[in-house]
Amino acid sequence: MDSETADVIGHDVTTITCVCGNTVSKDGLIQANAQGVPVYIADNSPVPAELAKWPADEDLYTLCPSCGRVYRDSVIEETGTAPVAFRVDVTAGPFAEAIRVHWNLSAQE
DSSP states (O other): OOSOEEBOSTTOGGGOBOTTSOBTTTTOOEEEOTTSOBEEOOTTOOOOTTSEEOOTTOOOEEEOTTTOEEEEHHHHHHHSOEEEEEEOOOSSHHHHHHHHHHHHHHHHO
16 A cells, blocks of 8 residues: 555545645546546446446545546545555556546536
């Protein structure tokens, strides 16, 4: 486990200020699965190939699309702290494509 910790207010994952300075209201944070892949949920709509299905156990993580740091939501909700769980490469490959698809879908809503 990484020793970096993001700022968070209370036990609320929507208040994370990533180690890099990103927030929900700045460049956005994305709900992800245990591998850091952005998740997708919609009624009667197939999951785009680039995204992961919403986890049945609701074990969610928060991905910072600016730097690739990933935080485990249950840790934040239980402890009120936001240690970095792991990192992914958001600059290229499948994570970058998943982030692009996520933002494109979000813009359509």
